Amino acid sequence: xxxxxxxxxxxxxxxxxxxxxxxxxxxxxxxxxxxxxxxxxxxxxxxxxxxxxxxxxxxxxxxxxxxxxxxxxxxxxxxxxxxxxxxxxxxxxxxxxxxxxxxxxxxxxxxxxxxxxxxxxxxxxxxxxxxxxxxxxxxxxxxxxxxxxxxxxxxxxxxxxxxxxxxxxxxxxxxxxxxxxxxxxxxxxxx
Numbered sequence: 020x021x022x023x024x025x026x027x028x029x030x031x032x033x034x035x036x037x038x039x040x041x042x043x044x045x046x047x048x049x050x051x052x053x054x055x056x057x058x059x060x061x062x063x064x065x066x067x068x069x070x071x072x073x074x075x076x077x078x079x080x081x082x083x084x085x086x087x088x089x090x091x092x093x094x095x096x097x098x099x100x101x102x103x104x105x106x107x108x109x110x111x112x113x114x115x116x117x118x119x120x121x122x123x124x125x126x127x128x129x130x131x132x133x134x135x136x137x138x139x140x141x142x143x144x145x146x147x148x149x150x151x152x153x154x155x156x157x158x159x160x161x162x163x164x165x166x167x168x169x170x171x172x173x174x175x176x177x178x179x180x181x182x183x184x185x186x187x188x189x190x191x192x193x194x195x196x197x198x199x200x201x202x203x204x205x206x207x208x209x210x
Contacts, residue, residue: 031100038096041089048082049153055079086150094146097181098139103188106139127191130183138180145177 055076098104106123124135152170
């Protein structure tokens with residue numbers, strides 16, 4: 020495991036693992052919500068089984084909280100770690116050599132500036148909707164399959180945008196490392 024490697028001083032792999040671990044309660048509670056229908060049917064009668072929504076149950080509220088925590092943490096991770104933006108990064112974690120872009124982006128952007136606000140907002144909305152496909156009330160009705168299909172299509176688009184910005188961030192980091200290495204070589208030659 021990278022976090023346990025003796026030379027690794029970074030906690031980044033641990034925090035990345037936490038990001039994935041926050042999805043486990045969402046998945047577990049999604050499966051457990053199927054109990055809600057039988058629980059409500061026992062207390063309120065069999066007509067509950069035909070109702071599409073059971074949002075008043077505690078388990079649903081717990082699922083909603085877990086989905087919100089997972090989505091917002093994953094969104095923060097995308098922006099700060101996967102894409103290198105300063106938008107949601109605290110001032111204390113920004114290095115001195117970083118000159119934050121006025122919009123919370125990076126100083127080096129490879130795509131037109133107008134793309135980034137759209138992608139950042141779309142990523143937030145789509146991160147918040149990914150767990151809808153896990154909600155069991157959608158699986159009990161025929162119209163739910165259309166919602167699930169379009170949610171999956173939207174998730175594919177989100178991942179496609181994520182890949183482009185992730186690759187861009189790696190290119191920018193590589194370029195920064197190359198420039199630092201050249202500056203270091205120049206300093207050595209001058210001495």
